[in-house]
Amino acid sequence: MTEAPPPGLRTDSGDPCHDTAPRRRPGSAEPRWIPEGTEIVDAAPARVYNYAVGGMHCFRADRELWDRIEGIYPPARRAARANREVLERVTEWISTCGIRQFLDIGAGIPVLGATHETLRDFNPDARVVYVDIDPIAVEQARDLLRDEPKAYAVRGDLLDPNHVVYHDAVMSFLDFGEPVAVILGTVLQFITDDAAAARSISGLAEALAPGSLLVITHAAPDPDPEHRQRQDDAYQRFQRHTPTPAVLRTADQVAALIDPRCTLLPPGIVTADQWQAEPDDNDHSHWLDGQPPPSVLVAVARLRSAREPAVEHTLAASPASPPLAAPERGGFPAGTAQDG
Helix, strand or coil: CCCCCCCCCCCCCCCCCCCCCCCECCCCCCECCCCCCCCCCCCCHHHHHHHHCCCCCCCHHHHHHHHHHHHHCCHHHHHHHHHHHHHHHHHHHHHCCCCCEEEEECCCCCCCCCHHHHHHCCCCCCEEEEEECCHHHHHHHHHHCCCCCCEEEEECCCCCHHHHHCCHHHHHHCCCCCCCEEEEECCHHHCCCHHHHHHHHHHHHHHCCCCCEEEEEEECCCCCHHHHHHHHHHHHHHHHHCCCCCCCCCHHHHHCCCCCCEEECCCCCEEHHHCCCCCCCCCCHHHHCCCCCCCEEEEEEEECCCCCCCCCCCCCCCCCCCCCCCCHHHCCCCCCCCCC
């Protein structure tokens, strides 16, 4: 294993990139992280999400689209915040389980509590590879990570999992003979075909070692009928102004995507506010402000060893199930993420 990707993969160093003070190419008006010949016309999911959670790595088209979406469906911002927060909590929990490798697919722009930032305080030796299909998001990520020897970004498509896991930089950064935590944060919703989404997860599972963890967050239908209509209108607006279609899925629909070689861990597939890293931390009313749960689902599953029987994820585990506790001495809780 090398301490960094092969020579020549990293971008040049310079000032942090955001569109209020972007780094420029010599002799060009464009920031260095915009690939040459690229014209910014449409909004992009990675940059829209960055703006939604308070980031600056976005353009006017991204900001204008999100402002319209939030105007149509005000709970959208709460859902974006909830997604970011639950990914931080899950990452913290995984860091206590002895896993030191993370593959974050569909990561967008790694800022504001991104995986490598969360791990810095819990496991500074952990390695993180970010993957995104958007070339501008990848260039932005590489620019942001230029001083992070344990983190790197590559371009890849979740629909082609073999290309992701066998990418030269990924192979040089991660050891797939050891458990890896794969994070699919609000990316499966951009694969609208259920069979294709399930194949993508199965392709990843094929390359992973037993004991690896799969983390999924996914946008879900709003349970309130009035809010649901506004949510649908907001998604239609999103799809008209980005090149990326999207779909909402229920807990059972998300469960059906998970490879049968994986075991869904408690508390099952729940809304983001219900997934807890600490068993006695069950009150999130301080950030919900009396609002209904965010329309974002989260699931954590463990890849079993070959000697363990397969299961079918036809039903999500009960939200009333106790949350996962942090394991003692860096090991997995009995019967959850250990191999066998």
